[in-house]
Amino acid sequence: MYYDDDADLDLLKGKTVAILGYGSQGHAHARNLKDSGVDVVVGLREGSKSVEHAQAAGLEVTTIEDASSRGDIVMVLLPDEKHHDVYEESIKDGIAPGNLLLFGHGFSIHYGEVEAPPEVDIALVAPKGPGHLVRRQYTEGSGVPALIAIHKNETGNAKDLALAYAKGIGGTRGGVIETTFKDETETDLFGEQAVLCGGVSELVTAGYETLVDAGYDPKMAYFECLHELKLIVDLMYEKGITGMRHSISNTAEYGDLTRGKRIITDQTRQNMKDVLTEIQDGTFAREWIAENRAGQENFQRMRAEGQSNAIETEGKELRSMMAWIDTEFEEG
Numbered sequence: 260m261y262y263d264d265d266a267d268l269d270l271l272k273g274k275t276v277a278i279l280g281y282g283s284q285g286h287a288h289a290r291n292l293k294d295s296g297v298d299v300v301v302g303l304r305e306g307s308k309s310v311e312h313a314q315a316a317g318l319e320v321t322t323i324e325d326a327s328s329r330g331d332i333v334m335v336l337l338p339d340e341k342h343h344d345v346y347e348e349s350i351k352d353g354i355a356p357g358n359l360l361l362f363g364h365g366f367s368i369h370y371g372e373v374e375a376p377p378e379v380d381i382a383l384v385a386p387k388g389p390g391h392l393v394r395r396q397y398t399e400g401s402g403v404p405a406l407i408a409i410h411k412n413e414t415g416n417a418k419d420l421a422l423a424y425a426k427g428i429g430g431t432r433g434g435v436i437e438t439t440f441k442d443e444t445e446t447d448l449f450g451e452q453a454v455l456c457g458g459v460s461e462l463v464t465a466g467y468e469t470l471v472d473a474g475y476d477p478k479m480a481y482f483e484c485l486h487e488l489k490l491i492v493d494l495m496y497e498k499g500i501t502g503m504r505h506s507i508s509n510t511a512e513y514g515d516l517t518r519g520k521r522i523i524t525d526q527t528r529q530n531m532k533d534v535l536t537e538i539q540d541g542t543f544a545r546e547w548i549a550e551n552r553a554g555q556e557n558f559q560r561m562r563a564e565g566q567s568n569a570i571e572t573e574g575k576e577l578r579s580m581m582a583w584i585d586t587e588f589e590e591g
């Protein structure tokens with residue numbers, strides 16, 4: 260593990276860091292680096308709605324082409340599925356030998372969507388958390404842990420620069436692990452598909468629908484299956500699964516131990532293995548790339564279907580009465 264003392268922010272002195280994109284990760288990296296004293300320029304496409312947000316944060320904004328050519332370090336924080344086209348059209352020509360091309364996730368390098376020239380260093384700095392937390396925890400004095408990986412190190416400086424960058428966004432406060440593009444990409448995709456996003460979304464929705472279909476009050480079902488999840492996950496985050504079980508009632512713990520395995524069955528575990536295999540052999544990546552080439556028709560349809568689920572309309576109303584819930588995420 261690497262912590263603050265293992266990384267040297269001075270290595271970024273005299274260098275320009277270009278942050279391409281100002282979305283979830285982009286805004287957090289740009290603002291954290293700036294607050295860490297780093298010279299940052301933000302690259303955005305023509306007519307981007309993000310220009311005013313970045314400028315309001317005191318950041319210099321220019322085009323993606325200009326930022327790519329000015330950056331000694333160029334961090335690509337655009338949606339993974341856009342990397343190929345934007346790299347070819349707007350980034351490639353600006354990258355000079357000896358520059359460091361950085362990514363927040365290994366997808367486009369690992370699956371061959373981006374092919375950079377041989378004299379360019381390539382690394383990743385991937386925070387293990389959503390961008391809004393990368394920003395919030397930095398301002399609170401803590402930091403989201405991060406992974407670094409070095410794909411190409413022609414200058415010999417790529418690792419020290421990646422660590423310095425990780426320090427600049429607060430990652431070395433939480434701890435940084437060095438890995439490979441392959442392992443970062445595959446574990447990240449697996450985590451979001453099987454557990455963090457796909458697994459949890461389906462689990463919560465199925466639990467909610469089971470209660471509502473059985474005639475229980477939808478508001479109670481929402482509190483039980485979605486709202487309370489945060490309280491349980493917070494306990495797991497602070498104390499592990501055993502610590503969480505210590506805090507819940509014995510009745511809840513007995514139900515957990517005896518019923519949990521009927522929800523996550525041997526079949527579910529086999530499905531997890533299959534999902535992992537599709538990540539490892541490139542099936543998922545090919546499918547997602549093809550979906551984008553075809554204009555995201557299925558993706559947009561499924562997104563809209565998810566938005567119209569009963570749990571979403573119910574939740575929106577209930578959350579509007581909870582003044583303490585930070586709406587920062589919904590505003591983007």
Ligand code: NDP
Nearest residue numbers: 280281282283284304307308309336337363364388389390
């Ligand atoms: P977002 O979707 O939040 O970022 C979108 C940004 O990219 C916006 O500034 C948008 O511009 C710009 N953009 C979108 N399409 C184009 C395009 N065609 N041309 C030029 N600019 C474009 O991305 P994320 O922050 O979610 O992801 C960025 C990277 O970080 C990805 O590699 C992702 O895997 C990785 N990552 C993301 C995490 C997360 O928390 N979301 C966690 C860890 C890693 P505009 O403002 O003009 O719309």
Ligand code: MG
Nearest residue numbers: 364447448451
């Ligand atoms: Mg991811």
Ligand code: MG
Nearest residue numbers: 483487508511
């Ligand atoms: Mg209970």
